[in-house]
Amino acid sequence: MVSFQFLKFDGVCSTIAISLCPILDKYDGTEPSCYSRNAELGGTLIFQPATVIMQIIALMMTSVMIYHIKMKYTAVGRKEIVMFFYAFMGTTFLDMLLVSGIVPSASSVYPYFAAMQVSCMTMTCWILLLNGFVGFQFAEDGTAWSVWSIRISASVVWIICFVFSMLTLLGIGSFNLANPTLLWIIYFIVNGITLAIYIVSQIILVVGTLDDLWPVGDILFGLGFFLIGQVVMYVFSTDICDAAGHYIDGMFFGSSCTLLAVMMVYKYWDSITKEDLEFAVTAKGNSYEVREMIVDDEHSVVGRGSGYLHADRIEGGY
Template identity: 30%
Template structure:
């Protein structure tokens, strides 16, 4: 990718339903569904289900999956609470709380509720900030297993909460400034390429780096420290499901949207596979925190 393309969301917003496009694209009609660049030629507009008066409920499938994700997250939080002796229990609960916030925001950002555009932009800023912070918490969960600091302590939980809060606030501010042009610094985000390097790094690159480092840290912990192989099945499954989610949203989405005339796109499948990936992460964590594992 050339330097002139770094930070550009034009192609992403043309072919996919992404929350960030809500603050980079000005929609021609507030009643149109969110998330895509309606001004682009050959863009497939996700319309979903008509609810009358030229109003649509887009991404109903994603809304339902996000509702399931919220219920699943509460169940996993409860199950985590019952594992009183598990290493990294509080830290895993922080990750689940982050995913809970992401799921709630996603209902209003890529879900096609007919909201006021400014309200949708506010949810979008919170969504983007929650994504960045949640992936950071996932990375910190990978560090916790090495017991550099006793897990579950005020110091361990406090460091994760403070660092994640800093990422959330910083990313959220940039997203809000982009959406509402408070300072005008990010106004060039509305040019033909919709370029925003800060959000590109925080929303696109940071999650990938966190996932990669988490996978490496946990693979070393399981194979070299614990001397086990079976938990790697859950870790690999989580990585594969996460990759499939991104492929559906960024690559396959447009090929689903066009044949269905905008009834559905890859966002539904991304929501589904992201949920399955998080479940696999929890099962992996649970499998390496049983009492019969050797202590590092």
């Protein structure tokens, strides 16, 4: 077990092969003490094959969630939350390219892909944070102000993170690979703070505005999955790798638990979101409800299924 070092990637990169490790600290990178064995596919070596398979599953499951979100035509915050899942897909795809070796670490473009992956990760957390405030109705959901404020601010966050990441990975100015403090702060502290604010805001939203407290369970389950994945990946990866004979390591469980956490975000959003059924689009050809009207002897009209009874019928023994 390697200790998690504050403001340094040394302990992290000695434990798990995240996308930044091959180019951090020194130009030949830092190699973990134990990592998943490679697999050959069509004459090409694929690193972290189990993790890559899980990331492909994550892309497929996220596509399914996006499809279901788009089918809820009148759901609150539909346009806002779908941006989070698109950003998660982009982050997962870039991470898959890097950890699998499809983009070789010795390639001159590897730092650019690594910087994009870190920027997309931070942007994803930022979009999730802003989605946490949609339920408070500071701006009406689905409007241009609500949607474009997320898009523009997320783009600004991505650009800022990309610039600082590239300055660090290329060693420009006072930024250098041997001491990537700012990159560590972005990777762990900034993203951690945004996720913490989102969780707290949603608990406040559910407790303060909803009668049903079951959605809090979705939040806590998602938080639990995420924390378990992070602990297993950054602390126990070497132990798992040794015990599994190098077939899997902590990165596989980290990807799996992150996917479960994202699925709980969808479940939570779905549980607190109700469609306006008057305008909902369904697959049924005829969605009209026909009520047969019953006219009594005194020309009073009572709708079948109505909860009200006529006074004459009450006096007659009803």
